Amino acid sequence: MGNKNTGKKYNEDFKKMVVDLYNSGNSAKDLSSEYGVSEVTIYTWIKKFSPMETEDGTSITSDEIAKMKKEMLRLQEENENLKKGYGHICEKVKTTELIKVIVDLQDQHDTQTLCGVLGIAKSTFYQSFKKTESNRERENKQLTKRIKEIYRESKMRYGAPKIHNLLEKEGYNVSVKRVQRLMKAAGLFSIVKKKFRPQSSKTKVMERENLLDQDFTTSTINEKWVADITYINTLRDGWCYLASVMDLHSKKIVGYSFGRKMTTDLVISALNNALDTQHTREGLILHSDLGSQYTSEDFQKLCETRKIKQSFSKKGCPYDNACIESFHAILKKEEVNHVTYLDYKTANLAIFQFIEGWYNRKRIHSGLDYKTPQDIEDQTKTA
Known part of the structure; x- marks a missing residue:
């Protein structure tokens, strides 16, 4: 069997995922070959993380x-x-x-x-x-306790401004600076982490009409949508791709699709997912870059069938599609750059949890007056 990658460190999630794969039918030999971990190490992890049943029916691992x-x-x-x-x-x-x-x-x-x-x-x-204990000290303890709760609920993504806003909504009379001081004293910092993004293609493209023209203002939902594709890496399956569709009024991700190939089918699936859940009207503008997926004949036919007006960014002008690129940056900084995904399946689940469980329904946005995208959509529908 021989040693592989001697000295290499693996996080707990990686170890547990390998054990899960073994328990689902993969042999230690195949796992050793695929992930560069010795079979001895894999069996050590199996012993450590495989649960044993106790007398009361519960399970516990040797670890x-x-x-x-x-x-x-x-x-x-x-x-x-x-x-x-x-x-x-x-x-x-x-x-x-x-x-x-x-x-x-x-x-x-x-x-x-x-x-x-x-x-x-x-x-x-x-x-x-x-x-x-002084009144101020007691207040600081109570505030710090609530700040920690909000911070944990946001999965360490909220900084002082957003936590301050939520505290004010709950009736606390506190300044942003005081929240900053208490967070610093408690060792709480918003996670922000940038990472390398693969370079875009240098292929020549033909300019097309830009209906949006950086006018991101809206009066209601399903008036202007923006779309884009981003890259997400996995250990087993390499680069995977997320196609997203955002409503500019609510900032909600109304449709998305995650796949192993950056194809026209991927962006068509994302748009269809949005159309399945949103009540659109004729004249909806869908803005994207000049990628071949969005300029393809099949995608154009779908837009024509659903009475959607396509709009395109100018070549080399990222500001034309800044809103959707901002979302993908948030996804990277708050989720993707802090995790190493084993494969497409685990990444797919994580993306689903981030978009559906966090971004759309729980993450407050300063640009939405500290409301969530779902709050805005719900308010618009009942208005």
């Missing part, structure tokens, strides 16, 4: 058992160290000083354990804490 044992030993050791290190000082110092010791050690040890070791009643500790 989880090892972590539980390690945590139990750590807690036992901490209790012993506490008793040795602090048990003798109770007779020599004042209660206020003991309380300060507990406060200093709260991040490292359980409060009840600290109180027991130092001989301080829990009620005494908490009563003293309430007396010494």
Whole structure:
């Protein structure tokens, strides 16, 4: 079997996905050949991540058992160290000083354990804490707790401005700067990460009519749509492609299609997905770049059949289609650039979760007065 890629590191998701593939019928030998991991390593991962059934019917992995044992030993050791290190000082110092010791050690040890070791009643500790803690400190703790909740709900994608907006909607009276300070103190930062994008084709293209002409204003939904294709890489299947269609009024991704080839069928599928869910009228403008998929005869026929007016960016002018390119940049910065997708299937699921579960329905947009695309669409339909 021989060692492969000695010293190479694999994240937990990669390991678990390999184990999932093994459990779904792939042999360790085939997986070793395909992903460059030794069979010995694969069997180690299988042992680590494959669940075992317990007496009560639940499942647990050997890795989880090892972590539980390690945590139990750590807690036992901490209790012993506490008793040795602090048990003798109770007779020599004042209660206020003991309380300060507990406060200093709260991040490292359980409060009840600290109180027991130092001989301080829990009620005494908490009563003293309430007396010494200022209103500002209490407010900051409450704010930080809620900020962390919002931050986690956004999957680390929201920065201070958006979190501040949500806090204000919930009735908190707080400035953006204060939110920034509390986030910095808590080590919370919005994830923004840029990555290389494959270069576009140098093939000569013929200029076509630009109906949109960088006029992104709208009066209602399904008036102006924009479309584009972006690249997403996977370990197993290489480059895959996402074709998206956005409504300029709501900024909602009304249609999309994810495939292994950048074909006309891909953009036709994305447009059909949008047409299946949206009630369009004659005269809808669909703007795209001059890519061969959008200028193809089949795509033009679909637009003509559905009474859609095609509009095209000028060659070499990305600003003509800035809105959809902005969405794809958000997708990369908030999702794709932070993950290594094993294959098309896992990437497809992640894209679905991002667009449908996050971007359209949960992600607030400053350009939409801190509402979600779905909020705007719903408001327009009921207006």
